[in-house]
Amino acid sequence: MQFKLPELGEGVHEGELTKWKVKKGDQVAYDQPLCEIMTDKATVEIPSAFKGKVAELNAKEGEVVKVGQVMLTFEGTAVAGAGASESKQATPAPSAPAPMSAAPAKSAQASSAPAQTVNVGGLAIESRPLAAPSTRKLARENGVDLGRIQGSGPHGRILTEDVERMVGGGGSGAVAGGAMPAYKPPVGRTSIPAGPQEERVPFRGLRKAIATKMRQSKDHATHFTYVEEADVSQLVQLRKQVKEIGEKQGVKVTFLPFIMKAMVAGLKKYPILNSSLDEEKAEIVYKKYFNIGLSIQTDDGLTAPVVKDVENKTILHLAHDIEEIVKRARTKKLTQDDFHGGTITLTNAGTIGGLFATPIINYPEVAILGFNKIFRKPVVVNSGGSEQIAIRDWTYFSISLDHRVVDGAIGAEFMKEFIRYIENPALLFLENNL
Amino acid sequence: MATTQQQADVVIIGSGPAGYPCAIRLAQLGKKVTVIEKGDIGGVCLNVGCIPSKALIYAGTTFDKMDHVSEMGIEVKGATLKLPKLMEWKQSVVKKLTGGVGQLLKANGCTVIAGEAKFTGPKSLEIKSKGDTIQLTFNQCVIATGSRPMNLPGFTVDQKTIIDSTGALSLTEVPKTMLCIGGGYIGLELGTFYSKVGTEVTVVEAFPTLLGAVDPALTSVVQRRLEKRGVKIMLNTKVKGQKTTKKGVEVTFEKDGKTFTETFETVLVTIGRVPNNENMGLDKAGVKLDAKGFILVDAQRRTNVANIFAIGDIAGQPLLAHKGTKEGLVCAEVIAGKKAAYDVIAMPAVIFTDPEIATVGLTEAEAKQKGLNISVGIFPFAANGRALSVQEPDGIVKMIGDAKTGRLLGVHIVGAEASNLISECALAIEMGASVEDIALTVHPHPTLPETLMEAADTALGHPIHIFQRKAPSTQPAARV
Numbered sequence: 049m050q051f052k053l054p055e056l057g058e059g060v061h062e063g064e065l066t067k068w069k070v071k072k073g074d075q076v077a078y079d080q081p082l083c084e085i086m087t088d089k090a091t092v093e094i095p096s097a098f099k100g101k102v103a104e105l106n107a108k109e110g111e112v113v114k115v116g117q118v119m120l121t122f123e124g125t126a127v128a129g130a131g132a133s134e135s136k137q138a139t140p141a142p143s144a145p146a147p148m149s150a151a152p153a154k155s156a157q158a159s160s161a162p163a164q165t166v167n168v169g170g171l172a173i174e175s176r177p178l179a180a181p182s183t184r185k186l187a188r189e190n191g192v193d194l195g196r197i198q199g200s201g202p203h204g205r206i207l208t209e210d211v212e213r214m215v216g217g218g219g220s221g222a223v224a225g226g227a228m229p230a231y232k233p234p235v236g237r238t239s240i241p242a243g244p245q246e247e248r249v250p251f252r253g254l255r256k257a258i259a260t261k262m263r264q265s266k267d268h269a270t271h272f273t274y275v276e277e278a279d280v281s282q283l284v285q286l287r288k289q290v291k292e293i294g295e296k297q298g299v300k301v302t303f304l305p306f307i308m309k310a311m312v313a314g315l316k317k318y319p320i321l322n323s324s325l326d327e328e329k330a331e332i333v334y335k336k337y338f339n340i341g342l343s344i345q346t347d348d349g350l351t352a353p354v355v356k357d358v359e360n361k362t363i364l365h366l367a368h369d370i371e372e373i374v375k376r377a378r379t380k381k382l383t384q385d386d387f388h389g390g391t392i393t394l395t396n397a398g399t400i401g402g403l404f405a406t407p408i409i410n411y412p413e414v415a416i417l418g419f420n421k422i423f424r425k426p427v428v429v430n431s432g433g434s435e436q437i438a439i440r441d442w443t444y445f446s447i448s449l450d451h452r453v454v455d456g457a458i459g460a461e462f463m464k465e466f467i468r469y470i471e472n473p474a475l476l477f478l479e480n481n482l
Numbered sequence: 483m484a485t486t487q488q489q490a491d492v493v494i495i496g497s498g499p500a501g502y503p504c505a506i507r508l509a510q511l512g513k514k515v516t517v518i519e520k521g522d523i524g525g526v527c528l529n530v531g532c533i534p535s536k537a538l539i540y541a542g543t544t545f546d547k548m549d550h551v552s553e554m555g556i557e558v559k560g561a562t563l564k565l566p567k568l569m570e571w572k573q574s575v576v577k578k579l580t581g582g583v584g585q586l587l588k589a590n591g592c593t594v595i596a597g598e599a600k601f602t603g604p605k606s607l608e609i610k611s612k613g614d615t616i617q618l619t620f621n622q623c624v625i626a627t628g629s630r631p632m633n634l635p636g637f638t639v640d641q642k643t644i645i646d647s648t649g650a651l652s653l654t655e656v657p658k659t660m661l662c663i664g665g666g667y668i669g670l671e672l673g674t675f676y677s678k679v680g681t682e683v684t685v686v687e688a689f690p691t692l693l694g695a696v697d698p699a700l701t702s703v704v705q706r707r708l709e710k711r712g713v714k715i716m717l718n719t720k721v722k723g724q725k726t727t728k729k730g731v732e733v734t735f736e737k738d739g740k741t742f743t744e745t746f747e748t749v750l751v752t753i754g755r756v757p758n759n760e761n762m763g764l765d766k767a768g769v770k771l772d773a774k775g776f777i778l779v780d781a782q783r784r785t786n787v788a789n790i791f792a793i794g795d796i797a798g799q800p801l802l803a804h805k806g807t808k809e810g811l812v813c814a815e816v817i818a819g820k821k822a823a824y825d826v827i828a829m830p831a832v833i834f835t836d837p838e839i840a841t842v843g844l845t846e847a848e849a850k851q852k853g854l855n856i857s858v859g860i861f862p863f864a865a866n867g868r869a870l871s872v873q874e875p876d877g878i879v880k881m882i883g884d885a886k887t888g889r890l891l892g893v894h895i896v897g898a899e900a901s902n903l904i905s906e907c908a909l910a911i912e913m914g915a916s917v918e919d920i921a922l923t924v925h926p927h928p929t930l931p932e933t934l935m936e937a938a939d940t941a942l943g944h945p946i947h948i949f950q951r952k953a954p955s956t957q958p959a960a961r962v
Contacts, residue, residue, distance in 0.1 A: 171827050173843055173891050174854055174884055178914030181825075189821045203887065205914055 049126060050106075050118045051098060056087050056384060062114040063087035064253050065107050074102045076122070084380070085113065086253050091348075091380045100124010110250065179206040190215045254348040265411035268327070269450035273406040274459050278467045280422055281441040286473045294367055304342070305366035307394060307419055308358045309476050312338045314466035315392065321462055322391045324412040325453050332453060341393035341410050342370065344377040351377050352393055352410055353386035394419060404444040414453045417466075418446035445470075485615040490516040492817055493607065493620040495599045495762070498525020499532075500794025500806030501626035502583050504814045509590035511818035516618070517587060518609055520598040524580040525628055527803045530648040533579055535671060537572040538651065539834050542678035546836075550873060563679050566654045601763035604787050608763075622789045622817050625769070625777060626810065627762065629755040629795035634663060636723045637751050643731050644724075644749045647672065657681050657748040661733055663721055665692035667833040669752035670704065674836050677713050684714040684746070686721060686735065693833065697845050699860070700896035703876055704835045724749065757796045772798065781823045783813040791817070805829060828911035832901035837877050840904035843892030843911050846882055855885040857917070859941025861933050863897040865948050868928040874898035879937035883917035890917050893937075899930050906934060917941045 056063055063085040070082050081093040104121045107113050177194040179187070183206055187194050192214045199206035242248075251259070265271075280303075287303055294301035315322045315338060324333045338359045341352040353373050358366060376382050393410040398421035407416045425442040428435050445467065449459045469475050491514040494501045502524070505515045522529045541563070548561040587594055597611030599618075607623070609616040631646040633639070641649035650672045656679050662669040665687030677683040685692070685708070692715070693701045708715060722734040722741060730747045757775045764771070770778050770786045776799075777792035779785055785792050791813045794806030808826060815822035833839040849856045863869035863877035877897020883890055893907035910920055921938035925931045939945040 171825060173827055173911060174849070174852065174887075174889060176827060176914075178889075180913045184825055185822075188823055188825070203889075203914075203916065 049098065049100075049122055049124070051082070051096070051120050051122060053085070053113050053115050053117050053119050054094065054097070055115055056085060056092060060087045060115075060384065062112055063092075065109055065111050065113050065119075066091065066253060068105060068109060069093075070102050070105075070120075072102055072105055076100060076102060076124075083119070086257070087384070091254075092383060094119070098122055098124050098126045110252065177206055178204060179211075180208075183208050183211055187211045254346075254351070258349050261411070262408055265409050268411055269409045269414070270452050271406075271409060271448050272451050272456065272459075273446055273448045274456065274463060275404050275444055275446045276460075276463045276467055277442065277444050278470050279427070279440050280443050280470060283470055283473045284422065284441040290363060290367075294364055297364065299364055299368045300371050301364070301367040302370065303419070303422070304370050304394065304396065305363045306473060306476070307417075307470070308340050308355065308366060309363065310466050310469035310473075311340060311392065311394065311417060312359050313469050313476065314462050317465050318458060318462040320454055320458060321415040321449070323414055323453060324391075325414065325450070335391040337389075337391065339389045339391050341390035341413070342373065343393060343395035343407075343410075344374055346377055346380075348380075351382065352390070352395075353377055353382050354388065354390040356389065392416070398422065398443070404446040406446060407448045409448055409450055414450040415459075416448050418448070420444045420446065483613055483615075485617065488616055488618045490514070490593075490618055490620045492516070492622045492624065493518065493599075493618065494624045494626055495607075496525060496626035496628055496794070496796075497523045497583070497587070497594070498626060498628050498794060498806065499527045499803040500628070500810040501525065501624070502587060502810075503807045504624055504626065504793060504810030505587055505592045506590050507811050507814035508817060509592055511814060511820075513814075513818055515590075515592040516620075517592050517594045518597060518599045518607075519594065520596070522580060523584045523587070523594070524576075525626075526630070528580050528583065529576055530651055532803055534572050534576050534651045535647070535668075535675075536834060537575045538568065539671060539675050541568050541571075542675040543836065546678040554873075563656070565656050565679070569652060569654060572651070599762065601767035601769075604767045604790065620789075622791070623767075624810075624813055624817075625762075625764075625785075625790065625792040625796055626794045626806070627758040627796050628806075629757050629801055631752065632754040632756045634721070634751045634753050637663070637721075637749065639751060643726065643747070644751065646751050650676075650750050653748075657746075659730070659746045660684070660748045660750055661686060661731075661744075661746040662750045662752060664751070664753040665689075665715070665717070666752060666754070667693060667835070669750065670708070671834045672750060672752070673713065674708065677708070677711055678836075681748075682712065682714075684716065684744070686716045686719050688718070688720050690718050692717070693839070695845065695847075696833070696839060696841065697847070697880060697894045699878065699880060700839050700841070700894055703837065703878065703896045704839065707836055707876060755795065755801055759796060774798075781825070782816040783809050783824060784816070800829060800831065802829070802831060826912075828908040830904045830908045832904060834901065837874065837897045838900035839894075839896045840900035841892070841894045842904055842908045843890070844882060845892060845894065846880070849882055849891055854891070856891065857883045857885045857941045859883075859917070859937045859939065859945070861937035861940050861945060861948065863930075863933060865936070866928075866930065866933050868930050868932070869898060871928070872898065877933075879903075879933045881917060881920070881934070881937040881941050883938075883941050888916040888918055890915050890920065893934070895933075897930070897933070903931055903934065906931060 065083055066086045067084040070076055076096050076099060078099045079095045082096050083094050085092050085094055100122045101124060102120055103123050106118045106120055113119065178199060179194055184194065186208055190211065192211050194206055197206050197210050197214060198204065200210050201207045283306060287301065287306060291301040319334050322335050322338065326333055337357065339354045339356045340358050341354045343350060343352050355366065355369050355373060361369065373386065390410065390413060392413050393416045395407045395416055396419045397405045398419055401421055404420045405418050407418045409416050420443055422441055422443045424439055426437050427440050429438040445463065447459060447463055492508055493516045494505050495518050497517050497519040501517065505517050508515045527533060545561065545563050548558045551558060595609055595611055597609040599607045599609045602608050605619055607618045607620065609618055637644050639646045639649065647668050657676065659682045660676050662673040662683060662685045665685050669685060670692065673683045673685055691698060691701060692705055705715060719735050719737040722736050724731050724733045727745065730745045731749045732743050732745045733749065734741055734743050759771060759775050767790060768787050769790055772778050777785055777796050779792050779797045783791045783793050783797060793809035793813050795801045797809060809824060812822045812824045828842045830840060830842040846858060859881040861879045864875040869875055869877065874897065880894040882892040890910050893904065895903055917938045920934055921942055923935065925935040936945050936947055940950060943950065
């Protein structure tokens with residue numbers, strides 16, 4: 049019997065097989081991890097939906113596998129109707145005709161498959177996508193739906209390069225936020241001639257996913273970065289107190305929960321920063337919820353899971369959630385759900401050093417806030433009408449914004465409001481739902 | 483009378499213009515192919531269809547030319563046509579081609595079995611071959627059994643006085659009179675030939691127009707020529723029956739409720755073609771047919787039985803050799819595991835009347851039916867230098883574009899060499915060209931394809947070699 053790659057999550061059609069956890073001949077129990085699949089969002093473990101012996105592994109480590117593709121063959125029994133795993137195992141029945149666009153790339157499998165209908169797209173002369181026969185062939189072979197490509201040729205003609213871009217760029221529409229247009233990297237690839245004293249490693253997995261995501265962001269959003277400084281002396285004191293309380297409850301309290309709360313306060317006043325641009329429909333989507341992505345550096349690279357519903361969580365609750373999500377990121381235990389629904393992102397560069405960074409927006413969000421190192425600094429303070437030099441806890445906050453949606457003045461006003469809460473954290477207690 | 487068991491990988495039933503290209507492409511893709519043919523290699527097209535008919539039509543046209551060369555100062559005295567000699571030559575052309583196909587199949591390593599195949603199940607066939615029986619099991623099978631002329635009740639074809647297209651290709655005497663029943667392309671092509679070699683031809687058609695859905699602007703050019711050469715055309719007329727008399731075949735017609743009779747030496751029945759789906763055990767294989775007896779297939783030409791495919795005429799309209807060839811190639815690639823599909827947008831059709839007709843894409847009527855706002859450009863052959871210098875001023879090119887997008891939607895040609903002009907248009911439509919693309923492409927002078935360029939210019943409102951008044955205001959100027 050065959051075990052096919054189950055659904056990986058909303059909008060995710062493929063992933064890289066990074067590791068097999070079983071080998072040929074292994075006895076496998078139901079729900080035992082079979083392999084690790086890295087998608088452009090997360091690494092997930094695929095549990096078995098059967099019990100029995102592995103007869104053959106049908107995919108290699110490093111290979112990009114598609115949902116529905118045969119991963120392994122086994123001798124044993126498939127476990128049906130088994131709760132949570134049932135929904136994960138939502139692969140099409142083998143007898144169901146699968147449209148060619150969803151068929152696996154391996155031609156050998158196409159021939160052995162039962163009767164399948166091919167999606168040849170619209171063939172009406174007056175309305176079909178403008179593409180030459182050779183371009184249509186390329187699209188068909190790669191499962192690319194020409195109807196979804198905006199051609200770059202005259203009159204919107206779809207060129208071979210347009211299809212190649214879709215194929216090479218992972219432009220399967222697997223972009224968080226729904227109807228965002230598929231990403232296409234620019235034409236032309238850099239080639240670097242082989243040289244001595246150089247090592248070549250495959251550019252894939254999370255590294256490639258990061259590259260795609262960053263390129264996509266820069267291709268769409270028009271970035272600008274605004275930096276403001278803040279006196280965080282009061283916040284340092286407050287955090288110290290809360291930290292002690294947290295320790296008693298087994299929760300590690302960092303500055304992040306406070307920053308997130310101050311962000312929500314600012315976003316409520318300037319909701320445009322909590323929006324996305326639906327380019328296809330030409331509409332700005334205002335999010336009435338506050339899910340803050342958190343940039344986390346892992347051994348494999350950068351990842352940005354989402355802390356959900358920040359508005360309605362207490363500081364301690366948030367601290368707990370952040371601790372959990374960081375732990376799961378570092379142990380590769382994040383799930384697709386952890387990446388879903390972000391509305392703005394917070395990146396923390398301060399743990400290493402530097403004055404401030406100019407972060408890249410986690411597209412299709414329109415804003416990313418950079419929290420930098422806190423340092424002690426002599427500043428001029430006004431005390432009882434006279435100016436004095438005082439030593440204060442100080443930091444810089446940088447915010448990168450998509451200027452298509454957020455103007456500089458609005459961004460600056462948001463920062464002013466945000467920093468008002470940061471400098472006077474007691475104000476946070478005036479907010480509801482703290 | 484031996485029975486043998488054999489195993490094959492891919493089996494193709496039929497070696498016509500669908501089957502044999504399919505076999506060759508499969509072989510190129512590394513498959514082991516067995517071709518079963520109950521008749522002659524090459525099928526109807528090569529043996530009793532496209533090729534021999536075009537050989538005869540060419541001869542007829544050449545003979546007919548003799549009547550028109552005197553104005554060029556050429557005197558031909560006593561030109562005669564010996565039909566048996568012509569048939570011999572035609573047969574030599576056929577033999578050359580079928581022999582070539584046989585060699586190609588062999589060179590590609592295909593096994594050819596002469597015999598009649600019958601399914602005994604979805605993976606097995608029984609072949610009657612020269613008295614022996616072969617039980618053949620296969621992995622995949624391609625049905626390419628084609629079609630044959632449709633019978634007309636009451637007109638039993640004896641290939642002597644009542645003939646079908648096959649019989650018309652091997653007469654050895656020129657009939658004095660001939661009735662063509664059916665004003666479709668086969669009737670008109672063969673009728674024109676016999677008219678050119680001296681037969682008094684009558685064409686009877688039950689519908690109000692000749693050539694079915696072909697643009698009437700094209701048909702009228704052909705009809706005028708036919709009438710000019712003395713061919714009698716009876717439209718809206720049905721044939722009710724016939725009886726053989728000493729004088730020939732007495733045919734009873736009915737028009738407007740009135741019946742009348744007329745006698746002909748020969749009656750040619752060309753009322754359509756039917757699929758060859760009988761006596762081959764399709765039910766044993768479980769293959770489904772549509773209401774008209776054609777095999778139902780998907781975009782990869784796969785039948786409802788996963789390992790059985792159908793291509794060519796047996797797989798449905800349009801019944802054209804080149805459509806079957808395309809299907810054969812698609813199907814071969816599918817069987818070899820490639821993601822091929824039949825995604826033809828522009829299916830050209832050619833009719834070897836005098837002058838020829840060639841069409842591709844939407845007709846004006848079809849475009850209007852779809853509610854499209856179109857721009858139409860018509861350019862006459864009479865305004866083309868080459869057409870005049872080869873004595874072929876009769877004809878037009880009708881080019882149809884989408885008025886909004888400029889997209890080329892259809893091209894319809896009647897005129898000399900129309901069959902050789904249409905491929906450019908098919909390519910243009912497949913490539914998604916605009917009418918302007920055709921107009922902007924340099925066409926060499928002096929050639930007939932210049933008519934295409936000028937028809938495109940006409941659609942755009944600025945032809946050089948005809949004077950065009952400003953388009954009426956109701957018709958928006960083509961903007962492409």
